[in-house]
Amino acid sequence: MQFENVCLESVGYVLPAEQVTSAAIEEQLADVYERLHLPAGRLELMTGIKERRFFAPRTLPGQFSARAAQLAVEAAELPRDAYGALIHGSVCRDQMEPATANMVHHVAGLPEHTLVLDVSNACLGLLNGAVILAQMIELGQIQAGVVVGAELGRNLVEGTIATLKADTGLTRRSIKPAFASLTIGSASVAMTLCHRSLSQRKTGLIGGVWKNDTAAHELCAGGGDTSSTDDRRPLMATDSEALLEAGIRLAERTWEDARTALGWSQESIQHAFTHQVGKAHRSLLLERLGLPGDCDYPIHDRFGNTGAVALPLSLALGAEAGHVPAGSPVALLGIGSGLNSLMLGLDWQSLAVKGTVEGS
Numbered sequence: 001m002q003f004e005n006v007c008l009e010s011v012g013y014v015l016p017a018e019q020v021t022s023a024a025i026e027e028q029l030a031d032v033y034e035r036l037h038l039p040a041g042r043l044e045l046m047t048g049i050k051e052r053r054f055f056a057p058r059t060l061p062g063q064f065s066a067r068a069a070q071l072a073v074e075a076a077e078l079p080r081d082a083y084g085a086l087i088h089g090s091v092c093r094d095q096m097e098p099a100t101a102n103m104v105h106h107v108a109g110l111p112e113h114t115l116v117l118d119v120s121n122a123c124l125g126l127l128n129g130a131v132i133l134a135q136m137i138e139l140g141q142i143q144a145g146v147v148v149g150a151e152l153g154r155n156l157v158e159g160t161i162a163t164l165k166a167d168t169g170l171t172r173r174s175i176k177p178a179f180a181s182l183t184i185g186s187a188s189v190a191m192t193l194c195h196r197s198l199s200q201r202k203t204g205l206i207g208g209v210w211k212n213d214t215a216a217h218e219l220c221a222g223g224g225d226t227s228s229t230d231d232r233r234p235l236m237a238t239d240s241e242a243l244l245e246a247g248i249r250l251a252e253r254t255w256e257d258a259r260t261a262l263g264w265s266q267e268s269i270q271h272a273f274t275h276q277v278g279k280a281h282r283s284l285l286l287e288r289l290g291l292p293g294d295c296d297y298p299i300h301d302r303f304g305n306t307g308a309v310a311l312p313l314s315l316a317l318g319a320e321a322g323h324v325p326a327g328s329p330v331a332l333l334g335i336g337s338g339l340n341s342l343m344l345g346l347d348w349q350s351l352a353v354k355g356t357v358e359g360s
Helices: 022-028 030-036 042-047 061-076 100-108 125-138 154-166 176-183 240-262 279-289 307-320
Strands: 006-015 018-021 051-054 083-088 115-118 144-151 187-195 204-212 220-224 234-238 271-274 328-336 340-348 352-357
Touching: 006 061, 006 125, 006 204, 006 307, 018 022, 022 030, 022 042, 022 154, 030 154, 042 176, 042 279, 051 154, 061 083, 061 100, 061 144, 061 187, 061 352, 083 100, 083 125, 100 115, 125 144, 125 187, 125 204, 125 307, 125 328, 125 340, 144 307, 154 176, 154 234, 187 307, 204 240, 240 279, 240 328, 240 340, 271 279, 271 307, 307 328, 307 352
Parallel strands: 006 352, 083 115, 083 144, 271 328
Antiparallel strands: 006 187, 018 051, 144 187, 204 340, 220 234, 328 340
16 A cells, blocks of 8 residues: 555644543542452553543533544645545544534535545544545545544543442452553544645655454454443453454564555664553564664553544644654554554654644
């Protein structure tokens, strides 16, 4: 997969104002920790996540996606008529139908000839959406497009806490699949892509590779709790150790093919943005891919795992911080439960970024 005419032009993001520490979550689980003889501080020690953020209760992802899309469109400074597609790519959506993308498109004020749809693929949804836009731009079907999403972690975290507190038969073994659910955070990110002839920033999306290991599809699975009619909050079960190892093996194979497809030498890659899971995933991923330990821009300690917006949020905040100098090749290293991996290459020049905190 190679592109000659596609540029990543801008990123918009919305961050929640509410900060929730791992220590505060463990305080809510104090009775469970005492019963199972678990040491306080375990959650942050295992994951490296000090805190995550939550949007206000009873809010829906579409409203934050719409704001992020507005910010990305404003930052890109492209003609509105150029936008030919809007894709909503997060795990979280407002409802089963219509597609959340419809409301986002309406609020963003994009034209009626825009293709509007949702794409769902766990933590890869936004990167998958970016590839769809890039293919349409390369084919000459559209001049520009937006991919956007918002992940709302509050219900999953709070539902997991309630379930653990109510489970009188819980053991040190049976609690393990729930720990990953306590790392989830919230944020919203949008990215605009456009044809090179329209671009002012000239950061090229040059191509990439995807691979899968669907034999691992049960290692991380989530959805509604069908065992109870009283609590409709989502739950997730994760075999973290097996998922980590299977995901890293898949990433190694994907990285090898991606470097070949992009014509990159191993030594030429000094900068990357990765999916933000936690400290164990980060260190093992960079080690096994042979990348420098400081090549990425980690944000999991402050925001937790924000699903499909985690990598784009790291990209946005890293760009704001000047993490990547112009002229650098940059790898986007995506992974999502299923398992699926998508790795893309950027020819980095500059990027317009515009962000806000909820309510500001």
